[in-house]
Amino acid sequence: MTATLIQPLTVAEAIESRRSIRKFVQEPINEGDLREILRLAGLAPSAWNAQTWRFAVVQNPEIKAQLQAAAYGQPQIGSAPAVIVVYSDMEDTLNTVEDTAHPGMGEQGRAGQRQTFDGAFGGQDVAQRGQWGLSQANIAFGFLMLAARSLGYDTVPMLGFEPQKVRELLGLPEHVQFAGLLPIGKRAEDGFPHHRHSVERVVKFY
Ligand SMILES: Cc1cc2nc3c(=O)[nH]c(=O)nc-3n(C[C@H](O)[C@H](O)[C@H](O)COP(=O)(O)O)c2cc1C
Structure with a gap:
């Protein structure tokens, strides 16, 4: 299904108009829109x-019902x-780290990427480096909410x-966070x- 043609909201409009929505219109999501988001x-x-x-996208009603039970x-x-x-999935990241080196960096870049990650995470246990991986995934979580809103969709982070239970339901390895x-x-x-707090309440200017 091709994406719906709408004028995307600006980032500021998406931020302003995003709010947690817990009741949704009962219609499937356009697949093109979902992929674009x-x-x-x-x-x-x-x-x-x-x-x-x-990302694991759950649309199957039975799996969704089990996800709801787990929540x-x-x-x-x-x-x-x-x-x-x-x-x-930090372990998958580490196993395939060369994939994330920019192609412009060439073979040397790929080797460098491996060295960087081995140096940074080789001495850490799975849980420690998993925490680092999660801090990166949280950024994409935020982007996801705003991308959805920009294209006319609503969400609620949970x-x-x-x-x-969610790991077991989706067959995900133990180490994912x-x-x-x-x-x-x-x-x-x-x-x-x-x-929300005022800007003054949460910001210090130096
Ligand atoms: C990390 C995170 C976890 C949350 N978990 C839940 C949740 O389990 N259930 C829920 O109804 N809302 C959840 N929320 C939604 C918050 O209650 C909501 O974002 C907050 O009250 C601000 O409201 P707004 O999103 O409408 O601006 C969560 C929000 C975040 C960011």
């Missing part, structure tokens, strides 16, 4: 271009036509779930207006 999320930056993020029954999972599970679940679709409610 995921492509845009993958343009997020990451240290050494590691791109530790991975303490939170109804937004059942309401959304799709749920994107965003996780980081960390209220049992990670081990979750940035969150992201139910996505078109809004069927207004959500809550923003309630």
Whole structure:
């Protein structure tokens, strides 16, 4: 399915109009739009271009029902036509690290990328380096929400779930770490207006 032709919102418009939506219009997501949203999320930056993020898109109603059960029954999972599970796979990243070296860097760059990662993570255990991988995947999680909003979709980020159950349900290895679940679709409610600290409350200027 080709993407819906709409004028994307600007970044500022997407940020302003994004809010957590927990009730969705009951219609499938256009596949072209979904792919474009995921492509845009993958343009997020990451240290050494590691791109530790991975996405599992759940649209199958039975799997979605089990995902909802793993998320303490939170109804937004059942309401959304799709749920994107965003996780980081640092072990896959390390096993395929040459793939992330920019082609312009040539063979030397690929070897350098291997050395860099071996040097940085060789002495760390799986959990430690997994935490680093997650910090990169969280950036893509943010990009994903804004890319969705920009193309006319709504989301709600979620960390209220049992990670081990989600790993088992999706057949993911033990070491992966979750940035969150992201139910996505078109809004069927207004959500809550923003309630945020003032700039003065959270910023120090030096
Ligand atoms: C990392 C993260 C985890 C969250 N987990 C949940 C969740 O499990 N269930 C839920 O209903 N909302 C969840 N939220 C949504 C927050 O409640 C919401 O973002 C916050 O109240 C601000 O509202 P807004 O998103 O409408 O601006 C989560 C948000 C973030 C960023």
